[in-house]
Amino acid sequence: MNKSDLKLISVLERTGGFASAQELHQILRREGDGIGLTTVYRALQSLVDDKIVDLLRRDDGEAIYRLCGDGHHHHLVCKGCGQTVEIEGGAIENWAKTMAEEFGFREVAHTAEIFGLCSKC
Amino acid sequence: MNKSDLKLISVLERTGGFASAQELHQILRREGDGIGLTTVYRALQSLVDDKIVDLLRRDDGEAIYRLCGDGHHHHLVCKGCGQTVEIEGGAIENWAKTMAEEFGFREVAHTAEIFGLCSKC
């Protein structure tokens, strides 16, 4: 956790919601911070690794970032507008554990996302 | 619906599951078809527009396609050696459907992968 990481966290706190690396970079630049795009990408990656921010994808594939809510959760993402709902994955946790056991896997993690069109789109 | 569209559908039927545009192009080339990458992208786009194939995103943002309503499966991947097991996701299908309904989402698709260490690693 270094200075750049903290800057990014600060921007994400203030903006709320999702933002792309390029947008976050522009915001910092606009605020007079001379931070480089490379550093923005590095900081975001490190924050994702530390599970401090979530990384999702916009419809066009661009990566978007947001501060993690607490705890383990999954996402329900609208393909139209990008609106995202954090959901619990109770059934998934069991499924992952069961499948892993069945095939003798240990130290398991899993990913699961649901994509669709929200009621507005 | 033209000749290229049909070629792509045929490949997707044979491979099953997801494949990227680049992969689909390589498969067709390997089979002796001189189809161009541009045409592959165009055909996939038109199939997505017609809701004949689903478009999702891999973790790295690359677009992946699969036939709609395809009986699909999930993967159990070893972080050590890369060995992959195809597994059924019965519990997940229901979970995804339930969650989507709860939040008023339609045309839903989902991704789910489990990562761990296999018995040999």
Next chain:
DNA sequence: TATGGAAATGATAATCATTTTCATTTGTGA
């Protein structure tokens, strides 16, 4: 305080999927 090495930084170039452009080919109805 000086110093030496490790970590952080950022400009630049490279990568890679995807989209545009545009000239050529193919198919089709008159």
Next chain:
DNA sequence: TCACAAATGAAAATGATTATCATTTCCATA
């Protein structure tokens, strides 16, 4: 056969992301 629209694909353009690498900043220790 002719004219014309649709389809095709090579090549260039685009845009996000990653790799390189020289330089700067930290920081512990002498």
